[in-house]
Amino acid sequence: MLGCVIHGENDLRVDELPAPSPGPGQALVAVRYGGVCGSDLHYWRHGGVGDFRLREPMVLGHEVVGTVLSYGDGASGPVPGTAVAVHPATPCGVCPECADGRRNVCRDTRYLGSAARMPHIQGGFSAQVTVPTEQLRALPAGLELRRAALAEPLSVALHAVRRAGSVSGRHVLVTGAGPIGCLVVAAAKAAGAARVTATDLLPEALAYAASAGADSVVRADDPGDPGWPSEVDVAIEASGVAAGLDTCLRLVRRGGVVVQLGMLPPGLSSFAGNLVVSREIELRGAFRFDTEFDEALTLLAAEPAFDGLISAVVPVREAESAFALAADRGRSCKVLLDFAS
Template structure:
């Protein structure tokens, strides 16, 4: 029986490369040979803490939801999907299609969705860090001409960033503040630039992260732990819209205090479990709109087109490490002083 390799998490700190049976695609499904997988913050949470928020590991689980590769075969030959041999990105979500949110065209907040590499369900939804995976054929997106698999591995996090910027409303010609210069924050910068933002300011605690933000297109970067470093000339400190991408209460506080009256703050970073205190009175006294942003839907198509048009985004890929050495990859991805986006090379 054909065998595959996969990166499986068994519990906190227990990450293993295991031999797996190559899955067989059923009707409407595709078998994909995965080449690259991006290490996401949620993957790091499973590795470091044994769960993400309230979702705890209850069985071994293949990690990974930022994956690209090549179509091998289909379970049904009549499936209208990219031909075998086509390079594709994999949309990681399978919405239920029948809940009120799906019916309202908001499939990204489906209450019964399945997401690659997630312990939100039991049995868990197995992820994409494996040499062969099976996914619904409708989740495949062929790569645009000129876009290689390596850069295409940024499609999933860039889709998240595009959705967050759209939640901020019209940003063309405006000043956008981004708190947090991790991989998602840097891609928010790229998304805001593509949407026509006139000025983009980024805050973070780490100089190395801020340099990646510059590479992504930030005009101004600010050390968040330096009160003297405002980043703006006197009288120009207000932003029209802010995207909180750090997942911290401090980042949200910065957004609420530096966005203009009547401005929009988008909470993209996942805050710690439980209650997070924030400057709620500012929401009232300055009539700030506070909006959440979760994942994405059709933005993946725009993300692929943007990646094909912006080869400079390659600079955000700080390392590509063989899947056979996952500890090195995850340790590096967890150290933002040394990395931005780390990819696993999953190819045979």
């Protein structure tokens, strides 16, 4: 079968891989679509994500959907042929974080397509993949596989909005209008935000943010843009650059909340830390998600407008061109790999 494997920085290959067999407690899934994530792009372009560095070849991908093929010994779940989304995380269930109900920051989790541990956890960008049965989610009625491929990044966005606390009736700023930022816009509106302002450097990205529900969009490099708010109640930083965090800290009201969602570069990042003190701003991190995955599937089933964020579907044999397209935010939002062939 074909799989999308990263061998090192700028060394992405579509390799022939052995077809897997499900072990005890596992399901075998025929993957149909896989969403190219920002972390996949970082592995491709830089050989790592944040502090997670590539040390061996790894199948990429953690945003995957498909159909159940079979089960291993003692395993059961949705009947073969059922369309499913795959929750990419397998938390340990016994560490202090899991015991505290924060499984998304489990210290011993296994996450598809991650170099956080050695050996690396192989990802889902292959024609077939085996996963623990508890990671399967049958799709709600009316949700087709193509849109369901947004479930993982939408879960990230839902978790970031949840980390901000209640946004109902609030003005929310989102810095960075990539795929995650656009989904944060949609998640904030779904949570009752009265107004959402999105910023980015690219007009094409801002157009996607507007389609996701942003009430106003602002060029991040234009201080004279009339769309800039004087202040906001909540700010969610989704660009992964220190300048975005600085913007959030300067625009959030006194006593407001800033959520850092974008993964900043490794090492130290400078930001206006004194504002955290003098304005009693609450700065919170947001990492991955947990139960939000089920909420994401429900929201996707109810809202066809999410289809507009999928800008291209590319055959897996053309994976490198798909990655290049996904990296060019002037031409794309969310790019999917198609494993149907």
